[in-house]
Amino acid sequence: MYSKGFRATVAKFYPLRPPAGRDQNMAQDELIWRVAGGSGDGIDSTSQNFAKALMRSGLHVFTHRHYPSRIRGGHTYVEIRASPEKVQSRGDGYNFLLALGDSFARNPQDDAYYGNEEVKPLSENLDDLREGGVIVYDEGLLDVSEIDDFDERVEENDWHVYPLDLRGLAREQGREVMRNTAGVGATAALLEMDTEPIEELMTDAMGGDILEQNLEILEIAYESVKDDHEFTHDLRIPEHDPHDEEYALLSGSNAIAYAALDEGCRFIAGYPMTPWTDVFTIMSQHLPSVGGISEQVEDEIAAAALAVGASHAGVKAMSGSSGGGFALMSEPLGLAEMTETPVVLVEAMRAGPSTGMPTKPEQGDLEHVLYSSQGDSHRVVFAPGTVAEAYDQTRTAFRIAYEYQIPAIVVFDQKLSGENVNVPAAHFDREPNPDLGSVLTEDEIAEAAHHSSGKFKRFTYDHEDGVSPRSLPGQKGGRYLATGNEHNEVGHISEDPENRLLQMNRRLEKMENIREELDSRDETHQTYHGPEDAEYGIITWGSQQGTVEEAVDDLNEMGHSVKSLGVSGLMPFAAAEVEEFLESVESAMVVEMNATAQFRGLIQKELGRYGDTMHSLLKYDGNPFEPAEIVEGFEVQTDGDRASTAANTRYEPAVGD
Amino acid sequence: MSAFSAIGEEREIDRDEFTPGIEPQPTWCPGCGDFGVLKALKQALPEAGRTPDETLLVTGIGCSGKLNSYFESYGFHTIHGRSLPVARAAKLANPNVEVIAAGGDGDGYGIGGNHFIHTARENHDMVYIVFNNEIFGLTKGQTSPTSPKGHKSKTQPSGSAKDPIRPLSLGLTAGASYVARTAAVNPNQAKEILVEAIEHDGFAHIDFLTQCPTWNKDARQYVPYIDVQDSDDYDFDVTDRREAADMMYETESALYEGEVLTGRFYVDEDRPSYGQEKRALGEMPEEPVAERYFDEDYKWERSADLLDRHM
Numbered sequence: 001m002y003s004k005g006f007r008a009t010v011a012k013f014y015p016l017r018p019p020a021g022r023d024q025n026m027a028q029d030e031l032i033w034r035v036a037g038g039s040g041d042g043i044d045s046t047s048q049n050f051a052k053a054l055m056r057s058g059l060h061v062f063t064h065r066h067y068p069s070r071i072r073g074g075h076t077y078v079e080i081r082a083s084p085e086k087v088q089s090r091g092d093g094y095n096f097l098l099a100l101g102d103s104f105a106r107n108p109q110d111d112a113y114y115g116n117e118e119v120k121p122l123s124e125n126l127d128d129l130r131e132g133g134v135i136v137y138d139e140g141l142l143d144v145s146e147i148d149d150f151d152e153r154v155e156e157n158d159w160h161v162y163p164l165d166l167r168g169l170a171r172e173q174g175r176e177v178m179r180n181t182a183g184v185g186a187t188a189a190l191l192e193m194d195t196e197p198i199e200e201l202m203t204d205a206m207g208g209d210i211l212e213q214n215l216e217i218l219e220i221a222y223e224s225v226k227d228d229h230e231f232t233h234d235l236r237i238p239e240h241d242p243h244d245e246e247y248a249l250l251s252g253s254n255a256i257a258y259a260a261l262d263e264g265c266r267f268i269a270g271y272p273m274t275p276w277t278d279v280f281t282i283m284s285q286h287l288p289s290v291g292g293i294s295e296q297v298e299d300e301i302a303a304a305a306l307a308v309g310a311s312h313a314g315v316k317a318m319s320g321s322s323g324g325g326f327a328l329m330s331e332p333l334g335l336a337e338m339t340e341t342p343v344v345l346v347e348a349m350r351a352g353p354s355t356g357m358p359t360k361p362e363q364g365d366l367e368h369v370l371y372s373s374q375g376d377s378h379r380v381v382f383a384p385g386t387v388a389e390a391y392d393q394t395r396t397a398f399r400i401a402y403e404y405q406i407p408a409i410v411v412f413d414q415k416l417s418g419e420n421v422n423v424p425a426a427h428f429d430r431e432p433n434p435d436l437g438s439v440l441t442e443d444e445i446a447e448a449a450h451h452s453s454g455k456f457k458r459f460t461y462d463h464e465d466g467v468s469p470r471s472l473p474g475q476k477g478g479r480y481l482a483t484g485n486e487h488n489e490v491g492h493i494s495e496d497p498e499n500r501l502l503q504m505n506r507r508l509e510k511m512e513n514i515r516e517e518l519d520s521r522d523e524t525h526q527t528y529h530g531p532e533d534a535e536y537g538i539i540t541w542g543s544q545q546g547t548v549e550e551a552v553d554d555l556n557e558m559g560h561s562v563k564s565l566g567v568s569g570l571m572p573f574a575a576a577e578v579e580e581f582l583e584s585v586e587s588a589m590v591v592e593m594n595a596t597a598q599f600r601g602l603i604q605k606e607l608g609r610y611g612d613t614m615h616s617l618l619k620y621d622g623n624p625f626e627p628a629e630i631v632e633g634f635e636v637q638t639d640g641d642r643a644s645t646a647a648n649t650r651y652e653p654a655v656g657d
Numbered sequence: 658m659s660a661f662s663a664i665g666e667e668r669e670i671d672r673d674e675f676t677p678g679i680e681p682q683p684t685w686c687p688g689c690g691d692f693g694v695l696k697a698l699k700q701a702l703p704e705a706g707r708t709p710d711e712t713l714l715v716t717g718i719g720c721s722g723k724l725n726s727y728f729e730s731y732g733f734h735t736i737h738g739r740s741l742p743v744a745r746a747a748k749l750a751n752p753n754v755e756v757i758a759a760g761g762d763g764d765g766y767g768i769g770g771n772h773f774i775h776t777a778r779e780n781h782d783m784v785y786i787v788f789n790n791e792i793f794g795l796t797k798g799q800t801s802p803t804s805p806k807g808h809k810s811k812t813q814p815s816g817s818a819k820d821p822i823r824p825l826s827l828g829l830t831a832g833a834s835y836v837a838r839t840a841a842v843n844p845n846q847a848k849e850i851l852v853e854a855i856e857h858d859g860f861a862h863i864d865f866l867t868q869c870p871t872w873n874k875d876a877r878q879y880v881p882y883i884d885v886q887d888s889d890d891y892d893f894d895v896t897d898r899r900e901a902a903d904m905m906y907e908t909e910s911a912l913y914e915g916e917v918l919t920g921r922f923y924v925d926e927d928r929p930s931y932g933q934e935k936r937a938l939g940e941m942p943e944e945p946v947a948e949r950y951f952d953e954d955y956k957w958e959r960s961a962d963l964l965d966r967h968m
Binding site for chain 1: 677711732733749771772938958
């Protein structure tokens with residue numbers, strides 16, 4: 001069925017071409033700083049602090065993390081995009097490279113499988129650097145003579161290169177690891193930015209001699225770069241006013257964990273797996289101090305089963321994993337559906353199948369999350385598109401799970417999991433909701449229906465919303481049997497056809513009621529962007545939303561008429577909204593990070609049509625979309641004359657095209 | 658005041674309270690050892706002072722998994738092999754609930770073997786009853802992890818090439834702090850062991866020999882049985898890990914020679930339960946978390962108060 005779509009136009013895409021309107025002319029408006037080095041060299045913490053400093057100085061920031069599945073060594077980088085305007089994606093390419101050395105690099109050998117690791121922090125990062133960009137590299141660890149055609153490329157692209165002996169400087173100051181700080185000082189000097197926010201952050205995080213040494217090296221690096229170098233580049237820190245409200249720098253994983261805490265979740269069970277480990281770690285670090293329990297267990301079957309057990313006994317509980325671990329959860333997930341035990345699971349997708357690419361994002365687990373486990377699935381699935389949505393939708397997931405006694409899943413990916421973005425602090429200033437949902441008190445149990453023998457009727461047939469309230473072990477008069485078998489009103493195993501239909505229909509009815517409730521809310525979980533009367537549409541789900549929205553802005557600036565829809569309500573499907581959107585446009589391009597257009601398939605399945613209205617733009621090379629790729633994809637598909645130059649994305653035409 | 662007033666209730670408890678009015682008659686085959694477990698359990702709970710409403714009986718899948726259909730209490734009939742992770746989380750959520758897990762030898766030593774090892778290792782304060790009939794019963798007689806070597810069945814037509822699991826040794830090695838074996842044909846001993854197991858603060862593993870008269874006709878009815886505590890032939894210290902290990906090895910080997918040794922094999926009263934360990938580390942509150950949701954005065958923590966580190 002995908003035969004047509006597998007025609008990929010292969011062309012060299014090098015370097016990435018920014019769209020008109022967002023090219024070098026705009027370079028002054030944004031900084032995209034990439035710090036590159038080896039895994040284990042502290043790139044992550046250095047970049048986080050620098051991002052925070054930029055945020056504190058009044059800029060909006062967005063980070064993108066690229067790392068290998070290795071502990072020590074291996075090329076890694078973090079990109080920080082900073083702008084006076086709100087930023088929603090990593091952007092197209094970047095304009096400032098700080099190349100630190102990889103202190104764990106293996107010795108270079110001819111034809112080494114991992115290539116020449118020593119020069120990778122520099123050599124691996126040149127393709128995406130924009131024209132006119134700045135390169136700072138540590139000449140104490142990197143030798144440009146080992147890079148083919150380095151000087152030619154510098155000249156061709158009008159790059160401005162500043163070799164600095166950061167390692168030497170750090171050694172002089174006592175500790176080699178401080179070359180990161182020296183690099184940040186050099187960056188600040190070249191961008192003519194104030195170092196005060198950086199110093200403040202260092203003061204918050206360090207103390208004693210370490211702080212003194214770091215402050216000193218920051219200043220030495222800053223001053224010496226300022227004094228000893230003639231700046232040939234144009235790039236400076238973007239001009240901006242201070243923020244008019246307070247911001248916090250958070251990742252999607254932070255937001256999910258904080259939403260869980262605010263919903264009164266006090267139990268988590270898990271098994272480590274990238275990238276789910278972030279949520280698990282954050283929860284495990286906070287739960288003890290709020291009187292909660294975190295359990296690292298033997299496998300993901302146990303993890304999900306523990307969450308079910310804790311929830312059954314009356315504690316709001318969650319578990320989660322990434323693709324392979326989530327596969328192991330399919331049985332407890334089905335048990336939660338059948339026993340109507342509320343539970344929240346998170347699935348942090350990474351590139352599959354099987355072990356796939358553990359540290360790379362993909363959206364290939366959509367069908368896995370929707371349908372995993374035997375029988376007719378009935379569960380709630382949200383796919384937040386941003387860090388703020390991750391918080392909101394995780395809270396909704398808990399509320400729905402506990403009200404409707406149903407498993408709710410938050411599906412996201414390595415991209416949203418790890419990217420840091422500034423979110424208004426006020427977004428988190430909300431009341432907690434520890435409500436257990438449809439649970440009875442002992443007084444209510446006394447009034448509730450019981451079998452003549454005294455057993456509580458936990459699964460009665462007639463309820464307006466399909467929900468039959470539950471009791472908790474230890475409550476007087478509330479005893480009943482929960483079972484994964486089909487069961488009657490008191491929970492005893494029953495294969496009676498009439499009972500089967502009543503119970504199945506009641507459980508499935510909850511799905512309709514949940515969709516109805518979500519649709520009747522003041523605020524939708526779907527995200528709209530662009531002019532309402534636009535001719536064309538772009539539909540996406542999950543973490544690509546911000547990138548799509550930037551592409552929509554670019555396209556409109558370029559004269560196209562296009563709007564976007566980011567869908568979060570995957571199950572029960574946000575059918576009415578998606579249908580209305582599709583009805584309002586000529587055609588829609590569905591953007592997703594997988595190879596088989598799973599989301600487009602879901603829309604067709606749920607709406608029963610639009611096969612000839614939707615075409616796909618797919619990417620599954622391990623890297624998220626950049627706005628320019630979506631811009632180009634749109635132009636190629638709506639304008640028959642433009643040919644694709646993209647090697648990394650694939651188009652799949654509409655059915656019948 | 659507790660929201661769970663069935664817990665710790667002081668009153669006379671009649672063993673008939675544990676017979677469900679809705680399904681008083683088990684559907685097990687006549688002569689099945691499972692009846693012995695049910696009977697012993699119904700006797701043990703009143704003796705240990707537990708009521709149906711404060712007890713959660715968590716089972717796996719198989720004939721043994723039906724136990725909580727025929728036993729009146731809170732029940733959770735889970736999935737094959739997964740009774741232990743469900744049960745131990747319920748215990749952590751509300752440590753005042755009496756949690757008992759049960760399942761067959763395939764359930765506990767086969768498909769759920771990993772959970773058995775880790776639940777024992779963590780020493781959760783709960784009872785785990787393994788119905789050991791050396792066969793898969795409900796699926797009609799296939800070889801199980803405890804079937805003797807050479808056991809012939811439809812799925813092992815030439816006889817099993819595998820040595821059976823040594824369940825007692827496995828429980829001990831994994832970390833269970835109470836390990837016993839009893840037999841359905843000896844309900845008095847079974848009841849006594851169950852009472853001890855309930856009262857034990859830690860993971861109490863009971864390998865319960867339950868004859869299967871339908872699919873394992875070759876197997877003995879586990880008679881005559883010998884209580885190692887009563888017999889002059891055996892003298893070992895149940896609190897001594899090494900002596901216990903030797904006795905278990907002898908017991909497991911003897912079963913396949915036709916000698917049924919039962920009794921307590923290992924008891925460690927000093928080892929803290931998992932809940933005690935977690936509380937000592939500050940990783941679990943003193944009050945049951947389940948109670949907090951009913952406490953109207955509790956000031957629930959807010960993530961807004963955690964934001965400083967992100968600003």
